[in-house]
Amino acid sequence: MKSSYKEILFVVAGLALAAAGLAMLRLMPQAWGGPLPYLCLGVGTGAFGWGGGELLKQRALKGEPELQKRIDIEANDERNVALANRAKARAYDCMLYVFGALMLSFVLMDVELTAILLLVGAYLLVVGISVYYYVRYDKEM
Numbered sequence: 001m002k003s004s005y006k007e008i009l010f011v012v013a014g015l016a017l018a019a020a021g022l023a024m025l026r027l028m029p030q031a032w033g034g035p036l037p038y039l040c041l042g043v044g045t046g047a048f049g050w051g052g053g054e055l056l057k058q059r060a061l062k063g064e065p066e067l068q069k070r071i072d073i074e075a076n077d078e079r080n081v082a083l084a085n086r087a088k089a090r091a092y093d094c095m096l097y098v099f100g101a102l103m104l105s106f107v108l109m110d111v112e113l114t115a116i117l118l119l120v121g122a123y124l125l126v127v128g129i130s131v132y133y134y135v136r137y138d139k140e141m
Helices: 005-027 036-060 065-075 078-108 113-140
Strands: none
Touching: 005 036, 078 113
16 A cells, blocks of 8 residues: 555645635635635645545555455556547547637637737647647657
């Protein structure tokens, strides 16, 4: 069984961040009027949830090496990996059309130019990453 220091760190840091965000909201809401308290709450609860889940999983599998081995085999099974990759490819194809429609609707709704340019930048980044990996994998094969 692997060490749980990372998970414990995530639990403690998550609790600290969530407590800090809650304190910012409760004690001085005017001073922290921006998104910082909400960001602390969101990241803190997410880190706490992930770390706690991993700790609970490790505790549940502590005396069950056969179950742990079976879970590892299923997670790395060629069929499951192929299914996950195929689902990601479909989601990517769908995402391109959704991003395009969203950009067009933002332009038609006269949304602020900064928001539209951020969305276009994110869209081009995703497409650029796709092209980069396509070329890289094409050279490997």
